[in-house]
Amino acid sequence: MELQLALDLVNIPEAIELVKEVEEHIDIVEIGTPVVINEGLKAVKEMKAAFPNLKVLADLKIMDAAGYEVMKASEAGADIITILGAAEDMSIKGAVEEAKKQNKKILVDMIAVKDIETRAKELDAIGVDYICVHTGYDLQAVGQNSFEDLKTIKRVVKNAKTAVAGGIKMDTLPEVIKASPDLVIVGGGITGQDDKKATAAKMQKLIKQG
Numbered sequence: 001m002e003l004q005l006a007l008d009l010v011n012i013p014e015a016i017e018l019v020k021e022v023e024e025h026i027d028i029v030e031i032g033t034p035v036v037i038n039e040g041l042k043a044v045k046e047m048k049a050a051f052p053n054l055k056v057l058a059d060l061k062i063m064d065a066a067g068y069e070v071m072k073a074s075e076a077g078a079d080i081i082t083i084l085g086a087a088e089d090m091s092i093k094g095a096v097e098e099a100k101k102q103n104k105k106i107l108v109d110m111i112a113v114k115d116i117e118t119r120a121k122e123l124d125a126i127g128v129d130y131i132c133v134h135t136g137y138d139l140q141a142v143g144q145n146s147f148e149d150l151k152t153i154k155r156v157v158k159n160a161k162t163a164v165a166g167g168i169k170m171d172t173l174p175e176v177i178k179a180s181p182d183l184v185i186v187g188g189g190i191t192g193q194d195d196k197k198a199t200a201a202k203m204q205k206l207i208k209q210g
């Protein structure tokens, strides 16, 4: 099980300062969608240059022109690139094909997918690297989470790694860990804390204990 830190509400210098604090306690750093919108793929490039030993995920949430966008994110230094599960199979296949060429990985974000079980089976058969259940900010605001969806993908996915994101905090982490995802993605649960390093360290410890 790995820990990914999601950075959404920062600029590039703030993102780099934040990662300096928690670097030793995370496996992957995510350049969140709002950061890519504000700063472009330069944010991925600068993060990779600052932390060459960390895996960098570019949360592009690709919907179309997937091969091209995966290629551009790969050139910027991303190790993992996200595409939406709601995208056409043709787009998912394009992303997977380009990622293989570039020696990168594809994470499919299942946000807004209604039939998680059926779509997860289809995506698994296409050969994506990760399938991630995700409750975005708008549904977190009305009290939703993805813990039941995580159990669903754990049951049906045979090849891809499983991941979970959306409002995970220290108090809900044990429930997430119980379901044994391969990747736990935490944003505000770390960045919103006064002592980010101690929080990341504690989360890492729980995750490594399984």
Ligand SMILES: O=C(CO)[C@H](O)[C@H](O)COP(=O)(O)O
Binding pocket: 006, 007, 008, 030, 032, 033, 059, 135, 136, 137, 165, 166, 167, 168, 185, 186, 187, 188, 189
């Ligand atoms: O992709 C995202 C929002 O669309 C976030 O990066 C993801 O939800 C993790 O952040 P948090 O733990 O703060 O919810």
